[in-house]
Amino acid sequence: MSSLFTYTLRIADSSLILGQRMSEWCSNGPTLEEDIALSNISLDMFGQANGFYEYAAQLDGTKSADDLAFKRNEREFFNHQMVEIENGHFGNTMVRNFLHDAFNFLFYTELANSKDETLAALAAKSLKEVKYHLRHSSNWLIRLGDGTEESNLKVQDSLNEIWQFTNELFEMDEIDTELLNSGIAVDNKALKEQWNTIVNNTLSKAKLTRPEDAYMATGGKKGMHTEYLGFILAEMQFLQRAYPNAKW
């Protein structure tokens, strides 16, 4: 596996798994309008994933984008652990998405300047959608945090619980470093400061308290996952596993 292939796959995996999680909201949204909003976000994530998988397939030369999405096992997925945790209640989903959207927004802004033209183009396209996702999740975080006593408590609890998954977003391993040196990859560490600014501003508007860094989860990029990913893949991949190459 080339470094560029793995790097592209990681981006695709995070988009796919978050898209799959968001699709669970379809028909379960709190209102009709919000249900459609959540499903639209899910479809945006699938679209982004598809772009990166197509590129990864091209780099690989033997597997198709569908093979990559549906015929790999848990340990061969390299998404951030944050995107695989359960949706929980609506506020919980908005907290998770906000933390990830803020990262994605900064990440794609930088990746759009990549020396790899395909990655740069995919990033520029994704960025437009992610800007809206960030706006959507920020507004909900503010509405719920600065809402009632109950809504504030609920999203503060979610924030405390999900915080452990934030550190992984900024990690740099040997693949990141190698591709950063050749002008292709994003310096994740360097995004932290701007991420802090976005997060702190929004949390203060939402009357929420930023949790202290304590135990921080890691390993998603290396194929180490929470207990949830296996269940997601079981549901998502069932059809292609049971009826290989089935077409709509």
Added chain:
Amino acid sequence: MAENATVWEVFIQSKNGLAHKHAGNVHADDKIMALENARELYTRRNEGSCIWVVKSEHITSSESEDSEAFFDPSNDKMYRHPTFYTMPEGSKHI
């Protein structure tokens, strides 16, 4: 959002310079949510370049029983239509 959430009327402008047209309505608890819900429901297929949302309660409508007094008198006033003028060449959106 409570069951009795506010209803907002949605107006979409399809292209810069054209008038905003009524597209439908959405439920929302505040104006930011109304704008975002309108975006999700009414501009999914590239319909718009600008959205207005207005609380339905702020719209005053004529009543159907008034329609005779309001609209019938214009039936026989052909001279109000500018059909007797030649349109200048190149004029648009008229």
